[in-house]
Amino acid sequence: MNIEKGKICNMQLLFLIASFVQGSVLLIDFTVGITEHQTWMVILAGLVIAIPFFLSYITLAKRFKGMNVVQINDMVYGRFLGKVISVYYIFFLMMTLSFNIRDVGELHITFLMPDTPFIFLLAVFAATCAYAVAKGLEVLARISHLFAIVGIVVPISTFILLVDQMNFSNFLPLFEVPFIKMFHGTHIMLSIPFGETIVFLMIMGSLDDTEHMARNALIGLLIGTTSLLVVSIRNTAVLGNTQAIWTSPSFQSIRLIDIGTILTRMDFLIGIAQTVLIFFKCCIFFYALVTAVSQLLGLKSYSPLVLPLAGIEVIIAATVFQSPVDHASITQDAGIMYSVPLMFLIPPLTLLIAKIRGLPRPERGKGA
Amino acid sequence: MIFLIMIYIVIFLLNVPGLINRKEWRELTVFLVLYIIAFIMGLMYTLDVPIPSPMEGLQYLIAEVLGIKYPKN
Numbered sequence: 001m002n003i004e005k006g007k008i009c010n011m012q013l014l015f016l017i018a019s020f021v022q023g024s025v026l027l028i029d030f031t032v033g034i035t036e037h038q039t040w041m042v043i044l045a046g047l048v049i050a051i052p053f054f055l056s057y058i059t060l061a062k063r064f065k066g067m068n069v070v071q072i073n074d075m076v077y078g079r080f081l082g083k084v085i086s087v088y089y090i091f092f093l094m095m096t097l098s099f100n101i102r103d104v105g106e107l108h109i110t111f112l113m114p115d116t117p118f119i120f121l122l123a124v125f126a127a128t129c130a131y132a133v134a135k136g137l138e139v140l141a142r143i144s145h146l147f148a149i150v151g152i153v154v155p156i157s158t159f160i161l162l163v164d165q166m167n168f169s170n171f172l173p174l175f176e177v178p179f180i181k182m183f184h185g186t187h188i189m190l191s192i193p194f195g196e197t198i199v200f201l202m203i204m205g206s207l208d209d210t211e212h213m214a215r216n217a218l219i220g221l222l223i224g225t226t227s228l229l230v231v232s233i234r235n236t237a238v239l240g241n242t243q244a245i246w247t248s249p250s251f252q253s254i255r256l257i258d259i260g261t262i263l264t265r266m267d268f269l270i271g272i273a274q275t276v277l278i279f280f281k282c283c284i285f286f287y288a289l290v291t292a293v294s295q296l297l298g299l300k301s302y303s304p305l306v307l308p309l310a311g312i313e314v315i316i317a318a319t320v321f322q323s324p325v326d327h328a329s330i331t332q333d334a335g336i337m338y339s340v341p342l343m344f345l346i347p348p349l350t351l352l353i354a355k356i357r358g359l360p361r362p363e364r365g366k367g368a
Numbered sequence: 369m370i371f372l373i374m375i376y377i378v379i380f381l382l383n384v385p386g387l388i389n390r391k392e393w394r395e396l397t398v399f400l401v402l403y404i405i406a407f408i409m410g411l412m413y414t415l416d417v418p419i420p421s422p423m424e425g426l427q428y429l430i431a432e433v434l435g436i437k438y439p440k441n
Contacts, residue, residue: 308402308404316422334429
């Protein structure tokens with residue numbers, strides 16, 4: 001039995017996916033140092049390569065209607081191996097959530113509130129996420145369109161305000177970055193904004209109607225990618241190759257907004273927008289984590305686990321990396337490697353095994 | 369340290385009475401296990417006891433032992 005009793009509709013799934021992908025807008029910075037002015041290309045390449053895998057997640061959710069990934073693993077791989085794969089999935093959720101909580105802490109310490117204790121920022125942020133998750137999936141889904149609007153309006157409005165400072169020759173020469181760097185950048189984009197959508201295997205089981213799920217999920221993915229592209233193009237057009245030397249190219253480009261000396265220092269806008277978007281992404285990760293753990297352990301409700309898991313996540317986030325440099329360095333290597341089987345191997349394999357074994361059997365019996 | 373203990377007392381009071389009233393023993397057991405782990409980790413952080421990072425271990429395993437890494441520059 002699925003641990004989540006609430007139901008969401010297809011339109012809410014669209015906004016959930018869009019705002020989830022927009023939540024990774026800060027993480028483009030991991031790629032910028034590698035692919036420089038060709039970052040927009042790796043975003044597009046990442047999207048194109050990610051779509052078949054994304055469709056495999058959707059097909060899995062459609063095939064195993066009403067089930068989450070822990071239940072699917074148990075059914076396809078058996079009780080023992082299924083649980084091992086679910087533990088791998090939970091480890092991925094725990095680590096990725098802690099990285100995202102840490103991202104918010106680093107953002108605030110570096111740009112907005114340098115004198116505030118790091119652990120305090122992490123604890124307050126995690127407590128807010130815990131509060132939202134305790135309210136349930138339906139509440140998150142109901143407000144998802146507001147986050148998606150923030151994720152669209154802020155990049156587009158800052159893009160327009162910076163048009164006079166853009167130099168589109170910054171995109172030239174094309175194809176200058178070596179292939180291995182482009183491959184590395186594409187891998188980062190593939191894993192971080194797009195591959196992380198595997199988290200929706202914990203959510204898609206709560207859809208009330210799966211008929212238009214693929215179309216809505218893909219539109220959501222495209223809206224999210226458009227925001228990432230707008231930010232990437234804006235940063236490259238404004239900063240050129242110097243974007244690779246800034247800690248946060250987005251902050252640096254927004255600081256250059258100067259409309260009649262009235263509209264200036266708008267970096268706070270980016271600070272708020274990015275905090276809001278990462279908050280939503282963290283809520284989705286946190287929700288998936290608590291429901292996956294509860295499902296794995298056969299609990300009736302996930303709410304008692306929310307606060308203890310938030311406490312664990314705060315400490316992991318505070319100690320997982322020694323510095324922002326360490327964070328970027330490990331994310332660019334092990335951070336994207338360890339999740340490759342989970343994102344790109346296990347879902348298509350699960351689908352293949354399910355097809356060969358004719359799973360789920362009761363559903364097939366009904367249709368026959 | 370005092371804040372940590374206060375926060376964990378609040379978390380305990382928010383969850384445990386309800387779980388006992390509803391006789392959800394399995395949920396209570398899982399809650400207590402995670403609660404103790406979270407408290408010990410919080411205590412270690414407060415007392416500056418080094419907490420091993422799983423990502424550093426993974427980085428060593430993937431990059432150094434298995435040799436799977438992207439070239440730097």
